[in-house]
Amino acid sequence: MHAVILAAGEGTRMRPLTESIPKPMLPVADRPLVAHTADAAVAAGADRLVFVVGYEADRVRDHFGESYRGVPVAYATQDEQLGTAHAAAAAREYLDDDFVVLNGDDLYDEDALTALFEQCPAVGAYTVEDPRPYGVFSIDDGVVTDIVEKPADPPSSRVNVGAYHFPAEAADWLTEVDRSDRGEYEITDVLARVIDAAEVSAVPVRRWLGVGRPWELLEANEWKLAELDRHVDGEVHERAELRGSVVVEAGATVDAGVVVEGPALIRSGADVGPNAYVRGATHIGQNAHVGNGVELKNTVVMRETNVPHLSYVGDSVLGERVNLGAGTQVANLRHDGEPVETTVKGERVSTGRRKFGVVAGPDAKTAINTSLNAGVVLSAGATTTPGESVLRDR
Ligand code: TTP
Structure with a gap:
């Protein structure tokens, strides 16, 4: 079974983090976001992965190469982001049998994907409390009878999570849908046609997370860091303490007086300490530096970022090469x-989180004694002045 993974998106809701990294390549635990989808597809039995790439396509190609975990990999290019059906259609030349299509920015439990691969046609269905913001299924005895987008009066609490197993003939239908009201060629319109033609099974998804906005990157790391098994391959000072599920990769160092409470990941080339406190689900990226007297809680620190002295950073995402004074x-x-x-595409929106810190775009720099208010977004390359209280985005 071929699995088509949609990874051409720019991730505009994730800006400024996606200014240096395409969304599918943002770090989630010890691999890029889209690698979790690829891994789940391989575990479910995919015999070929076809990545649909576009924005910053080379980053995806460089990571996966021609073969991934023993499975051949192909790439299809979507030059313009005209929708999910348009994206899947870019992979048409590889589709001569039934096929699976997966969003490259969603995390699923592996059992769900295994069940999805075993049944055709089928879609993943996840139960939510408030289905109104989603594509919602009508389901009769396990069979999907309809899908409606963002209904005011939802027919069920089971929603579409971007995981489809289509019959071979649907490959032609990918190019036969009209533009939707929002001007895109939607894969859900292809699904609607499959629903009309056949019995589509609703495969229960136990756990799902769509990763579109910065706090969802934190949630993705909370999920996947908790699944890592403790291992320490780097150098850890005898007076450092690692509590619980902590991973220190080869080439990372943890100095004296550091306390790390898992789940936490310290990637290769990173150095932490002396005297730092790392807790919650924290991800410290390759070659990052976390120095003396720093407390990091539930935070993603991307590669080559510096938090050298006397700082507190909680529930935040620091992009690549950020420097905190x-x-x-x-x-x-x-x-x-x-x-x-916080701000998503220029609008203030609720994160739904009681605790959320800041988002710092790549190369942002704060001066000494900067205070950053909860929800502030620092754009790529933004700076602050010494002692400044930053209450608004910069
Ligand atoms: P979205 O999350 O809707 O789009 P996006 O990733 O570009 O993010 P944003 O809305 O923040 O700009 O896309 C869902 C999935 O489909 C995601 O994995 C990206 C992929 N996709 C494509 O590959 N091509 C497309 O034309 C579209 C619209 C999405």
């Missing part, structure tokens, strides 16, 4: 207890 402090909680808001 000594004493930079991050707020991650509102005094009124309401969920923290």
Whole structure:
């Protein structure tokens, strides 16, 4: 079974993090986001992976090469992002049998994908409390009878998670859908045609996370860091303490006086300490530096980023090559207890999280004693002045 993985997206809702990395390549635990989808597809029995690439395509190609975990890999290019059906159609030349299509920015439990591969036609269905923002299925005795987008009055609580097993004839239908109201060629319109033609099974998905916005990158890391088994291949000082599920990759160092509470990952080339406190689900990327007197909690620190002295950073995402001046402090909680808001595509939106810190784009730099308010987004290359309180995006 061929698995088509849609990875051409730019990830505009993830900006500024996606200014230096395409969304599918953002780090989630010890691999890029899309590698989790690829791994799940391989575990489910995919005999070929076809990545549909576009934005920063070379980053995806360089990572997966011609073969991944023993499975041949092909690439199809989508030059313009005209929708998910348009993206899958780019892989048409590889589709001469029934096939699976997966969003490259969603995390699924592996059992769900295995079940999806075994049944055709089938879709993944995940149960949510409030289905109104999603594509919602009508389901009768395990068979999908309809899908409606963002309904005011949802027919069920089971929603589409971007995982489809289509029969061979649907490959031709990928190019036969009309543009939707939002101007895209939608794979859900292909699904609607399959639903009309055949009995489509609703495969229960136990766990799912769509990773579109910065706090979802934190949630993705919370999920996947918790699945890592403790192993220490780097250098850990005898007076450092690693508690719980902590991974220190070969080539990483942890200095004296450091306490790391798992789940946490310290990637190769990173160095931590002396005297740092790392807790929550924290990801410290390749060649990052976390120095003296720094506390990091539930944070993603991407590669080559520096948090050298006396800082607190909680529930935040620091992009690549960020530098925090000594004493930079991050707020991650509102005094009124309401969920923290942040900016997505120019709009203030609720993260739904009581605790959320900041998003720092690649190459952002704070000066000494900068205070960053909860929900602030620093754009790529942004700077602050010494002692500044940053209350608005920069
Ligand atoms: P989206 O999350 O809707 O799009 P995106 O990844 O570009 O992100 P944003 O909305 O923040 O800009 O896409 C769902 C999946 O489909 C994702 O894996 C990207 C992929 N995709 C394509 O490959 N080509 C396309 O034309 C579109 C619209 C999506």
